Amino acid sequence: MSNSMPLVQALRGHLSLGRISFHTPGHKGLPSPLDGLGDLKRLDLTELPDTDSLYEADGPIAQAMELAAGFFHAKRTLLSSGGCTLCIQAMLYLAAPTGGKVIFGRTLHRSAVNAMALLDITPVWVLPRPDAGPGLPGRIHPDDVEDALLRHPDAKAVYVTSPDYYGTRSDIASLAAVCRRRGVLLLVDNAHGAHFSLLTPDIHPLHLGADACADSAHKTLPVLTGGAWLQLGQRMPAEGALDAMALFGSTSPSYPIMASLDLCRSWMQEKGNAAFSQLQGQVEEVKKRAEGLGIPSPKGPVDPVRLAFNTLAVGVDGRRAAEHLRLYGIEPEMSDKGWVVLLPSPFHEKRHLQRLMDALTALPHGTEQSEAYFAPTLPEAVERPRAAVLGPSQWVDVEQCVGRVAAQAACPCPPGVPLVMPGEKIDQRVQLELIHSGIRRLKVVK
Numbered sequence: 057m058s059n060s061m062p063l064v065q066a067l068r069g070h071l072s073l074g075r076i077s078f079h080t081p082g083h084k085g086l087p088s089p090l091d092g093l094g095d096l097k098r099l100d101l102t103e104l105p106d107t108d109s110l111y112e113a114d115g116p117i118a119q120a121m122e123l124a125a126g127f128f129h130a131k132r133t134l135l136s137s138g139g140c141t142l143c144i145q146a147m148l149y150l151a152a153p154t155g156g157k158v159i160f161g162r163t164l165h166r167s168a169v170n171a172m173a174l175l176d177i178t179p180v181w182v183l184p185r186p187d188a189g190p191g192l193p194g195r196i197h198p199d200d201v202e203d204a205l206l207r208h209p210d211a212k213a214v215y216v217t218s219p220d221y222y223g224t225r226s227d228i229a230s231l232a233a234v235c236r237r238r239g240v241l242l243l244v245d246n247a248h249g250a251h252f253s254l255l256t257p258d259i260h261p262l263h264l265g266a267d268a269c270a271d272s273a274h275k276t277l278p279v280l281t282g283g284a285w286l287q288l289g290q291r292m293p294a295e296g297a298l299d300a301m302a303l304f305g306s307t308s309p310s311y312p313i314m315a316s317l318d319l320c321r322s323w324m325q326e327k328g329n330a331a332f333s334q335l336q337g338q339v340e341e342v343k344k345r346a347e348g349l350g351i352p353s354p355k356g357p358v359d360p361v362r363l364a365f366n367t368l369a370v371g372v373d374g375r376r377a378a379e380h381l382r383l384y385g386i387e388p389e390m391s392d393k394g395w396v397v398l399l400p401s402p403f404h405e406k407r408h409l410q411r412l413m414d415a416l417t418a419l420p421h422g423t424e425q426s427e428a429y430f431a432p433t434l435p436e437a438v439e440r441p442r443a444a445v446l447g448p449s450q451w452v453d454v455e456q457c458v459g460r461v462a463a464q465a466a467c468p469c470p471p472g473v474p475l476v477m478p479g480e481k482i483d484q485r486v487q488l489e490l491i492h493s494g495i496r497r498l499k500v501v502k
């Protein structure tokens with residue numbers, strides 16, 4: 057039997073390429089405050105009399121969470137070493153512990169779809185309006201949410217993802233006003249916006265009126281992968297919040313990850329604003345340069361320190377543009393037909409952003425055409441997600457899927473809006489779009 061270490065080799069192999077990381081995690085493997093943790097192996101401890109226990113926190117973990125809550129002006133801030141996924145599960149549990157209706161923006165991460173199934177939540181969908189640019193999902197509009205709440209006054213909460221992968225932000229202040237007026241909670245998947253309180257102006261959803269936010273700190277801040285905060289606002293039920301996390305999380309949360317969250321909060325308090333305001337200026341410059349080259353960014357309110365480039369505007373498929381960037385030693389976060397997404401950080405040096413600008417300037421324009429993007433619709437829901445996801449299922453070829461009920465979400469990018477969700481019936485239109493998106497097989501209810 058081979059005794060190779062394929063993963064170790066792959067990681068070392070990737071590092072040997074010497075690429076500049078413009079992807080998660082936020083520390084980029086560069087010198088950053090995270091270095092202050094020292095030897096991670098030595099911090100990899102467990103629940104000891106003096107190290108506290110996350111789910112029964114009353115010592116240093118409790119203090120770290122109180123300091124974080126003070127910094128974020130939250131009623132409570134919880135540490136997660138199980139990523140934003142764990143925060144999303146706990147957030148939905150706190151709002152709808154025994155299921156029921158929740159209004160969801162249709163652009164959402166699969167952790168929310170899974171939580172829906174686990175908690176037996178019945179989703180009421182609100183489609184985004186395609187207002188951010190070609191091939192982008194767009195924003196959840198407050199009027200559409202209000203309309204859904206009028207039709208479903210028994211909904212327990214509204215759940216939106218903002219910002220999305222491309223940095224597009226929905227109008228959280230207006231969404232929060234609608235939710236307050238209608239007496240429901242506003243929950244925000246703020247996975248990509250954990251740094252938002254450091255920007256000018258402060259655009260953190262909690263500070264714009266959201267009742268709870270899941271912040272994937274490791275994506276944009278100097279935190280180890282898996283580190284996230286669950287932020288609870290004043291109206292959010294906070295009793296049992298740790299129990300809610302314990303319901304879904306490991307009994308062995310990682311101390312190095314939790315310590316990196318503590319360290320990062322301290323750094324944010326001392327130096328975060330200055331670091332991010334400098335980055336904001338630098339990113340603005342790069343965007344301007346790209347715009348001058350004919351490569352636009354998303355329109356309307358966005359994360360000002362994220363780069364999303366519509367390279368298809370100059371005839372280059374985003375995936376080809378990503379290959380071009382790699383030739384320049386740059387590893388982007390993600391690419392699809394129309395767009396390349398990059399995550400700059402305060403720990404990048406000037407020369408890193410300069411390399412990115414050089415690579416963009418050298419991008420040869422092509423002739424690839426934008427296709428007509430489909431306008432997302434809502435297929436008929438015939439089962440609750442719980443039954444569809446957890447019940448018996450089978451894989452079928454897409455050619456055979458019409459009339460079947462999806463047991464999984466299918467979400468091609470572009471435009472990042474799911475074609476079908478678990479429990480929804482697949483019609484001919486959905487089938488055509490699945491084929492068009494290159495999806496060959498789908499899990500359906502047996």
Ligand SMILES: Cc1ncc(COP(=O)(O)O)c(C=O)c1O
Nearest residue numbers: 138139140141165217245247272
């Ligand atoms: C929008 C969104 N929400 C939630 C998550 C889950 O975050 P984590 O990987 O920290 O569990 C992701 C991860 O990519 C995401 O993109």
